[in-house]
Amino acid sequence: xxxxxxxxxxxxxxxxxxxxxxxxxxxxxxxxxxxxxxxxxxxxxxxxxxxxxxxxxxxxxxxxxxxxxxxxxxxxxxxxxxxxxxxxxxxxxxxxxxxxxxxxxxxxxxxxxxxxxxxxxxxxxxxxxxxxxxxxxxxxxxxxxxxxxxxxxxxxxxxxxxxxxxxxxxxxxxxxxxxxxxxxxxxxxxxxxxxxxxxxxxxxxxxxxxxxxxxxxxxxxxxxxxxxxxxxxxxxxxxx
Numbered sequence: 001x002x003x004x005x006x007x008x009x010x011x012x013x014x015x016x017x018x019x020x021x022x023x024x025x026x027x028x029x030x031x032x033x034x035x036x037x038x039x040x041x042x043x044x045x046x047x048x049x050x051x052x053x054x055x056x057x058x059x060x061x062x063x064x065x066x067x068x069x070x071x072x073x074x075x076x077x078x079x080x081x082x083x084x085x086x087x088x089x090x091x092x093x094x095x096x097x098x099x100x101x102x103x104x105x106x107x108x109x110x111x112x113x114x115x116x117x118x119x120x121x122x123x124x125x126x127x128x129x130x131x132x133x134x135x136x137x138x139x140x141x142x143x144x145x146x147x148x149x150x151x152x153x154x155x156x157x158x159x160x161x162x163x164x165x166x167x168x169x170x171x172x173x174x175x176x177x178x179x180x181x182x183x184x185x186x187x188x189x190x191x192x193x194x195x196x197x198x199x200x201x202x203x204x205x206x207x208x209x210x211x212x213x214x215x216x217x218x219x220x221x222x223x224x225x226x227x228x229x230x231x232x233x234x235x236x237x238x239x240x
Contacts, residue, residue, distance in 0.1 A: 045066050066112055068110055068113065069113025069117070
């Protein structure tokens with residue numbers, strides 16, 4: 001084996017040992033923290049047990065639920081009870097009415113234990129502190145650029161001019177498209193054209209025989225003068 005092969009094997013062995021150390025350390029940390037929470041829950045229940053002595057009839061089952069609720073909430077739970085009780089309550093003796101009261105006492109204790117853990121701030125024991133909680137005025141903004149955007153100064157895009165809508169006229173009707181039942185209304189032409197006669201022009205009879213002047217009084221002198229003139233007039237042949 002060459003020196004290069006030995007170096008490679010030594011590097012692989014070293015990395016595997018370091019990974020195992022971190023895994024073992026994480027396991028022991030979890031075990032130590034879990035044991036610490038259990039002791040804390042037992043201690044809190046011992047201090048609060050006297051307050052429930054005269055209230056709860058099944059105090060032992062209530063205490064088990066109290067410790068379970070405290071531990072679950074302190075380890076990061078939401079404080080809600082599980083759907084099913086622990087397996088010890090699945091026995092036949094808890095299937096009757098008396099046994100069901102023990103199960104109800106356990107669920108009640110779970111609710112009180114979760115509330116005690118939230119009031120003790122035990123739920124924040126494993127919560128990591130972030131910079132935004134310490135420096136609330138500062139925010140970390142993440143700039144995101146799409147992959148297809150390579151040019152920071154893209155060329156402007158020319159937009160087409162806005163089109164003005166035109167008024168469309170309907171196409172003329174062709175003889176084929178005209179309706180067959182269309183009735184054409186043609187004005188009637190008279191046979192004889194009427195003559196236009198103005199109202200102020202007198203009739204022919206009025207021109208030949210004018211009407212005598214109308215008078216209200218009779219004048220005899222006018223009649224005498226006209227008769228004397230007629231008598232004095234003689235024919236031209238007689239005078240000669």
